[in-house]
Amino acid sequence: MNLVLEGCKEMIEVDGNTLSLDEVSKVVLDGEAITVGEAARLRVRTGARVVEDIVSEGTPVYGINTGFGRLSNRSIARDDLKQLQRNIVLSHAAGVGDPAPEEVVRAMLLFRINSLAKGHSGIRQETIDYLVDLIKYHVHPIVPLQGSVGSSGDLAPLAHIALVLIGEGEAMYDGKRIDGKTALSIINRDPICLAPKEGLALLNGTQFMSALAFLVWVRGRRLLENATCAAGLCLEGLRGFSAPFRAIVHRNRPHPGQMMIAERIRELIDGSALVDSTKDDVQDAYSLRCIPQVLGPAAEALSFLEEKLKIEINSATDNPLVFADSSVLSGGNFHGEIMGLALEMAGMTLAEVGNIAERQIDRLLTSTGRGLPLFLVKDGGVNSGLMLVQYTAAALVSENKVLCYPALVDSIPTSGGKEDHNSLAPISGRKALRIIDNLEKIVAIEYLCAAQAIDFQGSDKPAPAMRRMYERVREVVPHTDRDTYLAPKIERLADAVRKGDLIDEQT
Template sequence: MITPGAAKLHDLRDILDGGALALDPAWRGVVRDSADGLARRLATGVALYGVNTGFGKLASTRIPPDRLAQLQLNLLRSHAAGTGPFLPAPVVRLILALKAMSLARGASGVRPEVVDALLALLAKDVLPAIPSKGSVGASGDLAPLAHLSLVLIGEGEAFLGGRLVGGAEALTASGLAPLDLAPKEGLALLNGTQVSTAIALTGLFAAEDLLKTALVAGAMSVDAARGSDTPFDPRIHELRGQPGQIACAAALRALLAGSAIRDSHRVDDPRVQDPYSLRCQPQVAGACLDLLRNAAATLLREANAVTDNPLVVGEGEVLSGGNFHAEPVAFAADTIALALAELGAISERRLALLTDPALNSGLPAFLVADSGVNSGFMIAQVTAAALVAENRALATPRSVDSLPTSANQEDHVSMATGAALRLATMAENLAVILGIELLAAAQGVEFHRPLRSSPPLEEAHAALRAVAARWDEDRTMAPDIEAAKRLVEHGAFARLVDLPA
């Protein structure tokens, strides 16, 4: 049971994964009070933006009472101008939940029936077909939310049982009736940051799991290269005091604890220090962890926020503001992108180290016997490098790229939706990069047999070998990379890591 305004990150992840949404029933009274307050205010005849006026640059145009319902319908229809591939079903589920929770705060002037209609779509798994492109992140996610809202009134398109059907058919097949919009309800549905927030949260959850996977890959690479665990000593990290760094060092220590490979070269090892890609993992991954935790706090606040305009407060006072401006979401998405790019960059450097006989402490060139006849991991490293370069380009901040819209009335926008959308591509690229590193590290560890790595790293090794055989001679590499990527995306390695808060 979620109280609107008090959802937790695990609640949101659960909804994304297909969990049900149940709201504390107390929301109904505050929403009704807000709708009643708006009705009283409207009856005075005062101009209320988007209620009895036009929108954006047309805000000074008064709308007569007999056309207020048409105003809301026209808003939904005219603003459904999105393009591009449809958003994935899990993201649409989260958008529906976020919009319902926001309106259930009782500050938007909508009737309880609007929240009920959103909850019904979610409960019946009627998922509006929402084009992914067309929002600049202010005034909210107008185009994508318009496509969502059309289904509520029996228009637009929706996915029902995985099949794309018309909005009216989707409602009828699910036993739902179209919603008749009252004044302001179309605007309340369209105005808000729920689309950009849901997409960014999806990227955040993927990044959190990928960071844990990067620690597993990095720890296994340390053993494959016969590296040192001294750089993970807690005394080093306590002296710096960066919380993410401290947590990642602790995770790396736990992953390497009990490794016979590490114990085999504690004495009389002529190497003094490892390269940065091994030695500075806590500093790099820890900085990424701090970024992700800060982004998580921002996105959780936004997920619980009321972000439409105008807002209805107190006894019906109507306040015009700008909570729809998604700058916090854009900044959060940009920082998640930076973390994804850096985790991939240092992973590829570890991979390059493992394949280079000048750096890998005695492993064969490109991690394969009979190098020359066999090329081993040579081109797999090239693939990783290509994806690192792509992620670097994608990590360019979107939040600084404002363009004015609506005849310069909306003269500064956040670009939050675009900032969030690229996270899925970056996460997929990183899953491939880490999958290749894990394959290479598993190959490297096997050259140290009969010595064993630590229990968690041997578990990771076994998971890889269940889908990809040891590389004894050249074969097609792509199936192994795809299999490792699937393990990464399904959390097979992330579950091995416990990150202290």
């Protein structure tokens, strides 16, 4: 990790090539500031000089002295070049919907700075420094969640960030919504006059979809560990069998994710007096037996997302790209197909984690042959117990199935047909986050039911790791011995799942 000191405070140095996800977490989630390294600043200055030379020579180059998209065949007079860049920011800030969470905006700022630091965008360092200061002072432009089709980059979301640089738009600061000029006053800046290509350089990139992908990765990993622990607690509560998790089984079908989840379950149930105590059956239902085979693909999908995210946040996703040899090349690095694929995979596999968790919940509620009362309550009849939590889980699972429709395969043309294939990856990202929202509640319900089952089986009998997990759940919600108001208990557990309070974070 590259760290520099500003007074007594550490700052992360970005160079366009080596930004790590650990560093991203420090900036986005922990609020650390950044600086652009000297080597990157040199590359940025070189790229900016290439653009200056093009303007001086009058050579027609897309986005510098031409129109945009379908209008690329329109030449722009030299006197209008700065207005052209201001206009693209104003006209492309056409997003709608709820504002993106501040973590998303902060990640967008970081990723855009890092991409610009590669020196292939033809932007001046002083313009990049505006973005650096927004991060430093925790001024976060308001970015609507809807409006990006994920090709030509995330034009609308990034335009809403660029608005603030020219004194337009809005931002959040210290919990308050402020206008663009006020935002600039907080970072001690005047509205910037964008140089040729700078408007396009600020807008043309994949940083919105990448920011969404980062949050999917962070929350997805935490959620998968929670789901694995909840499944282990379910095994305890149902007095399930350990044979399906033995290493020899998985060495004979060695998918990495499957082997990882099986190993984790073995660790969780090691030393249990409940697992393998069932005497009137010889194997469990698929929802218990196939935990590694269902949760394993989610682990692999998140690993694939991580791999692509590491590449994407250190890439030049602008168009055209400016090179030190004065060449300027139009390409398609802004196209979000690969990120959309990774996000769809993550969303689908996490939805499947919810599918099997709901079946585990049902098993906990109805397995009277495993020493449990129906719906996990004494005096059933006058009490309905936890019957209805399965309805809630079923509703959430069904909603996730709808959210699994792949936006990635539903391209639609834009810009009068010039941009005739789009990835829609930002929609894939937003869907994945909604799936995670629902799954956090499903896993919370499984924790609720599994802890209740262990109360009936004997809270001193689970394996040490599972006993600790049970105790953490009980710190959040008590045993339910009669019908009670359940919704607040689910929400408290879902909040604990979301924050990672119930688990030991896995590296």
